[in-house]
Amino acid sequence: MTLLPENPNAFTRSPLDRAAHHRRDREWINAALEHSNTKVVPFFQHRPFVVERAGEVAIGWLGAHTLCRIASEEAPLLFLGLDREQTPHFAVVATDGELLADLGRFDDLRALGPRLTRNELAILGPAKSVFEWHARHGFCANCGAATLIVEAGWKRDCPACKAEHFPRVDPVCIMLPTFSDKCLLGRQRAWPRGMHSALAGFIEPGETIEEAVARETLEEAGLIVSEVTLHSTQPWPFPHSLMIGALAEVTHDAERIDPHELESARWFSREEARALIAGSFQGAFCPPPFAIAHQLLKTWALR
Ligand SMILES: [Zn+2]
CATH class of the missing domain: 3.90.79 (Nucleoside Triphosphate Pyrophosphohydrolase)
Structure with a gap:
């Protein structure tokens, strides 16, 4: 509708x-x-x-x-x-x-x-x-009393201090760093072997989406972002994020990963990215179409 x-x-x-x-x-x-x-x-x-x-x-x-x-x-x-x-x-x-x-x-x-x-x-x-x-969120974050579900499940009220509590939405930026004719995908240690995906991180209070994209890209991969193009957004119920997808043009390709965030990262050409999308890349794969990372990569790869 x-x-x-x-x-x-x-x-x-x-x-x-x-x-x-x-x-x-x-x-x-x-x-x-x-x-x-x-x-x-x-x-x-x-x-x-x-x-x-x-x-x-x-x-x-x-x-x-x-x-x-x-x-x-x-x-x-x-x-x-x-x-x-x-x-x-x-x-x-x-x-x-x-x-x-x-x-x-x-x-x-x-x-x-x-x-x-x-x-x-x-x-x-x-x-x-x-x-x-x-x-x-069974208890009030303000006073600690047990809260009650109201408004057909969309709110919790605190009967003790009258505070109102609404369901959380956590904004996360997820970006595909690009440089010239290639893009960077990273992988985290906990992921299935071979899986590569876009970089991502929670947006912090006081940041614009673009600033968060630049900060996370620098923190995780040591890359300086010069341009952010918003792609699309996706409510992601694991548990209650709002993924904000962007393409992030960077100024150089000498990545330096933060080993606490990523196990590795590598650059993929457009042709390689298309193979990832198609599931035909030897030794690496990307998230499935229902993840925004897949859609970001697809948009860039098919340009
Ligand atoms: Zn309360």
Whole structure:
């Protein structure tokens, strides 16, 4: 429900209208939970419930009447929005990971990423991020009292000091350093063998996106950024980041990596970058298309 231009990234362009004006309307939310068409997707330990038939994985939507069986009264329940037919969609944190074992399974969203549709990822992403936030923010950061979930899962209120708490979004810059006709990809020690990706880091208070791109590129790879071109953004629900993708032209190619951040880094020509995208590069690979790093590399490689 947007007139914005196409965003190439997964976890964007949800088919649901958030209809945020309903969040404070308890009566409307309660009525929606009585409706026979209403759909609910359970999560357990931050894993969404999915069903698999004939090798195809899909969100395991349940009717709202199942809520009393799968979740406690206090469990985080999130109003996700309305589809084109005005059907309300919710997500809930389930009490038990085994309850629905005869119907499907709770599975890791990152692993499911390449197998779910774009629409499904855009629906599950915000639910996972908000549930991650609920799991870590049960107590008021101001006074330490237990907080209460309000506004259909989108806020926590502190009854003791009246502080209001909203779900976190952590901005991260992710950039592809480029010099002449080549680009730099790094790898972290913990990554699977051969995986190379763009550089990335959290944006700090007081920084512009461009300044953060320049600082991180200098810190991690010893490269001086002369120009930043913003590419696209991506909500990244691991746990609740907003990835801000950029191409970063640098002034030289004598990289000097910070061994605390990177295990290695190497330059790739456009031809090599195309092979990475195609998955045909011997000895190295890049993240899958559902990661913004892939889209950044693709944009540059196909220029
Ligand atoms: Zn408080």
